[in-house]
Amino acid sequence: MTFSRRFSEYVISHRYEQMSADAIMATKLAILDWLGSAIAGGLEKPAKILSETLNTFGGLPQSTNFVTFEKTSVHYASLINGGASHILELDDVHKASILHAGASIIPAAFAVAEWKQATGRELIEAVALGFEVAIRIGEAVSPSHYEIFHTTGTVGTFGATVAVGKLLGLSVDEMVHALGSAGTQAAGLWEFIEDGAMSKQLHPAKACSNGLLAAALAKQQFTAASQILEGRRGFFAGLVKEVKEELLFHRLGEGYKIMENTYKIHSCCRHIHPTLDCVQEIFRENGSKIEEVERVVVETYQVALNITDKPDPRSVFESKFSLPYAAALMLVKGKTGLDEFTEENLFNPKIRRLTEKVNLRVDPALDALYPNLWPSRVTVHYADGTKLTxxxxxxxxxxxxxxxxxxxxxxxxxxAGKVISEKQAKDIADTIMNLEDVENVSTVFS
Structure with a gap:
């Protein structure tokens, strides 16, 4: 049996009633967390460009565009909302697969659920299954795939396809073809980080729209590769140095990967978060001694430094991928949320001087724990010779x-309160947290 068929049989035979209460709760929280990032992300320039560009192409009024809160085509809504939800660096991530599953799966599922007037239960099930397949593929290809390819764009495409395919009622054979079309479209290169470019947001946007297209085409009997993962010229052969195939189906059906999801508290790259938690503890104990800091030593895993060793960020976006700057920001401000990563703080002399005192190192013992764990150790040395670790x-x-x-x-x-009223935000949160009782997802924003 091919890998695509095995996944397809599991997804198509799955029923909402199989889900535990904990899995349902985890899925609702994932949807709520994604939605907040999507709504607030709609205020940002990349989202506005996406929305304005796609609006010039028209689009049937099928699903909500979170930049304008107007209806656009389900295709454009997937693109726009996928991009918007990945801008603020506050969207979820799964550690072992190194995947921002929410931004690359939920926008497509939500747009289709609106379009098809699906029930809340159908949406919950589709999202959980999308996460299940994408995370398993991500675990199998990580961490080597992540060296060049942004897993959110590549692996996320498979997850979006599964979620949409489930909502569209694909058969097993149709889902196999859908996964084949997903794999041949899967893309996303890390080169964007060299320029701090907006194409990072394009990765989940395209994962959503390509997943939608793959599933919709399969519904119309459009054929694709049946061995898109393991085939001689398939996804693994073309985009992965090392594959751990044993992880693809390990204990499949015994639980839900969405319950392993991680949520962001700090508004920056997740590889920086372990360090920031450590620095925040130090701030709470010794924040008054900020002027006495002589140097800060951060020991962590290699991939964290590959992505975030940027001592001189020149934009707010770049600062969210600068471990030295983010650590200094936390030492000065005591928090690193959306309101701290600003233009004013970016060039704050006090923060910049402290940034220069941050030294980054790879600790082999910590490195060996990655990607299942993302560890960090921080030591702040003070002028009087004391230190705090x-x-x-x-x-x-x-x-x-x-x-x-x-x-x-x-x-x-x-x-959400940055865009809509407090009452509207509370009403939406209540609706999402009771999503299993919603009879028609298109009424969520009514």
Whole structure:
């Protein structure tokens, strides 16, 4: 049996009633967390460009565009909302697969659920299954795939396809073809980070729209490769140095990968979060001694430095991928949320001087824990010769150190409240957290 067929048989035979209460709750929280990032992300320039560009092409009024809150085509809504939800660096991530699953899966599922007037239960099931397949493929190809390819764009395409395919009622054979079309479209290169370019947001946007296209074409009997993952010229052969195939189906059906999801508290690259949690502890204990800091030593895993060793960020976007700057920002401000990553703070002399004192190192023992754990150790040395060290293997938001419903509701209200009224935000949060009772997803924003 091919890998695509095995996944397809699992997805198509799955029923909402199989899901545990914990899995349902985890899925609702994932949707709520994604929605906050999408709504607030709609204020940002990349989202506005996406929206304005696609609006010039027209589009049937089928699904909500979170930049304008007007209806556009399900295709354009997937693109726009996928991009918008990845801008603020506050969207979820799954550690072992190194995947921002929410931004690359939920926008497509939500847009299709609106279009097809699906029930909340159908949306919950589709999202959970999209996460299941995408995360498993991501685990199998990580971390080598991540060296060049942005997993959110590549692997995310498979997850979007599964979620949409489930909502469209594909057969097993149709889902196999849908996955074949997904794999041949899967793309996303890390080169964007060299320029701090907006194409990072294009990765989940295209994962959503390509997944939608793959599933919709399969519904119309459009054929594709049946062995798109393991085939001689397939996804693994073309885009992956090392594949751990044993992880693809390990304990499939015994639980849900969405329950392993991680949520962001800090508004920056997730590879920086372990360090920021450590620095925040130090700030709370010794924040008054900021002028006495002589140097800051950060020890972590190699991939974190590959992505975030940027000592001189020149834009707010770049600052969210600068571990030295983010650590200095936390030492000065005591928090690193959306309101701290600003143009004013970017060129704050006090923060810049401290940035120069941050030294980054790879610790082999910590490096060996990645990608299952994303650890960091921070030592702040003071002028009087004293030092303070903090270490974490599970920053806040990890399943081992979870952010609960109350915290994620608060995060959502803070983000959505930048765009809509407090009452509207609370009503939407209540609706999402009772999504299993919604008879028609298109009424969520009514």
């Amino acid at each position: 903090k270490e974490t293997h599970a920053p806040k938001g990890d399943p081992e150190n979870p952010a609960g419903e109350l915290e994620l509701r608060g995060k959502f209200l803070g983000l």
